[in-house]
Amino acid sequence: MKIRYHLAVIFSKLTYFLLRLLGRNASHTPGAVAMAICPKYLEIAPKAPVAICVTGTNGKTTVANMLTDALLSLGRSAVSNRLGSNIVPGVAACVSNSLNIWGKCKVDCTVFEVDERASRLILPFIKPDYLIVTNIFRDSLKRNAHPDYIFGIINDYTPNTTKLILNADDLCSAMLRPENKRVYYAIEEMKGDIIDSVNIVTDHSICPKCHSPLSYEYRRYHHIGRAHCPSCGFASPRADYSAAVYPNEGIMCVTNMGESSDYPLVSDIVFNMYNEVAVIAALSQIGFGSEQIASAMEKASIPDTRLKETVINGSSVIMAMSKGQSCISSCRTFDYVSSLPGDKMILLVLDDYYDRKNSVEFIGWIYDVDYEFLNKPDVVRVAALGPRCLDHRVRLLLAGIDDERIFCEKDELLGARELPLKGAQKIFVLYDTSTYDLAVKVAGVIENRLQNA
Ligand SMILES: [Zn+2]
Known part of the structure; x- marks a missing residue:
């Protein structure tokens, strides 16, 4: 298997080199080549000191890109699958980019955007240190079936050793793997919040414990907000990274363990505010201080394609x-x-x-x-x-x-x-x-x- 692994690294890199010569992205085929030569490539390849996966229905591309940019601006060497697919070949190609020709890891961090449905083929092998789950929503019926189905996949295939970075305002993904270590992020009540849903799609209207109707303290859209059950006391988790947003001042103030720090607000769109606080929580978990994170967020932007x-x-x-x-x-x-x-x-x-x-x-x-x-x-x-x-x-x-x-x-x-x-x-x-x-x-x-x- 060792020989296969080394051959996979060499041929994957050779494929990458040739495709780049032809002016191609080389974000998929080098990974497919590696997996064809060594089916256990993802499992065998040595991991970066910090490996992060980002999954969820919406926002994972923005979060993964923003996080990678922040890591690079903070002086860490990092690779991500931003130019490639978020299924196995894209992740495998990104793994190849994190290795030198001898098959040893050459970067400080890897950031993998992971398709939620493909996560069963990636998470058990990459064994990320951190998994950011942005949210789980109703998605394409054809591709993703029901949100519970996606929840089940992520829940079943996330390793025990992975620390979760979860959205406390999303009652679906917030319930993932209760036995794993975790931190939650959330956005505090803000102007424009509502109580009753105005959307056609409103999942999570009943208590997951006792099935009584949930009572929302505030709601942003669909089931995103803070809820509790008047019958059994079940409630949305308390956030470790709680963001107060001031759009007029362009500031997001995040409180963690009693300390509040201001960060530039990258976007005035609510779902991008969630993406930003997810990135802030992840950088903090990796070990960066609030001043370093703020300096990275100064340079952050939402990609032009959005x-x-x-x-x-x-x-x-x-x-x-x-x-x-x-x-x-x-x-x-x-x-x-x-x-x-x-x-x-x-x-x-x-x-x-x-x-x-x-x-x-x-x-x-x-x-x-x-x-x-x-x-x-x-x-x-x-x-x-x-x-x-x-x-x-x-x-x-x-x-x-x-x-x-x-x-x-x-x-x-x-x-x-x-x-x-x-x-x-x-x-x-x-x-x-x-x-x-x-x-x-x-x-x-x-x-x-x-x-x-
Ligand atoms: Zn209940």
Whole structure:
């Protein structure tokens, strides 16, 4: 097995080198080569002094990237699978990058973003020191089935030795592996919190212990918030890293073990606030002090692929990620963009590109998404672009949006050319993970039109 391992390291690195010469990412194939030569590659490869895995339904890419950037800016050598897949070959390729040609680890830290469903093939072998779970939500039925199914996978395959960094405001992931060491993070009550859910999807409305209705002290969206059971005393866990957020001052104040420290607020979007406090908790657990963490967070930013604004002749074209088939991601984005001030137009470029080519897309997810958020007077038009545009139109009509405010076109680029642009200061282009390149082209057409107007 030792010989296989060393051959795997050498051929994986050779593959990486050749692919890079060809100008490719080399973030997947070197890992697939390593696993083909040595099936126990992930298990045998020596681990970095600090190995961190990040999983969960939403936010894992942002958290893993922000954490890696912070580690690098704090002078640690770190590798992550940010350019690659978050399933086995991507993780194996990242392991290869953490090794020298002799198969010895050459970095201080590894950060692996792990697909929650693939975690059973990764966590038992990587045996991370820390596992950050951002949240567990209802996701694509086709890919992830039910949240309990995903909970079961992470719960069953996380090693006993892994310390968990969990979101106390998510009653689902907060219940993972009660016997493991853990710390919790949370965001304290803030302006805009509600008590009763306004979302179609609201899991965790009953007590997991006695099945009585839960009482929420505050709620952000869906089941995210702080709850307790009036019947048996069950309650959301107490947070070890409790964040108070001051958006006007651009500050997040995190209290840990009685000490409070201020950090720059990287984003005013609530789910990104959770991502930031998860990163702060992880850096603190690794051993960094609050001043070091604050200096790293000064340099932190949300990657451009998630939210990017271009201003042309007084109008803004804003790209925003809205993962199709994952109802929570789309709900959050719909809620956020529709609540921003000013007259706006919202373009939906969400139809899964891969599904369109290779399989039948399950459209049930659009009935879990609150299209009702888009029914606001200052949303002057909603444009559904793509082969499923008529499905979106039915859902928009059910949400009470006037037909005259809905624009539909099966061909995304034709739609971008013909869509009436008058009346909107902000034009949002919402895209799915698989439609980013297409959405960039759509935004490009709109930007050209604004330029020439
Ligand atoms: Zn109870």
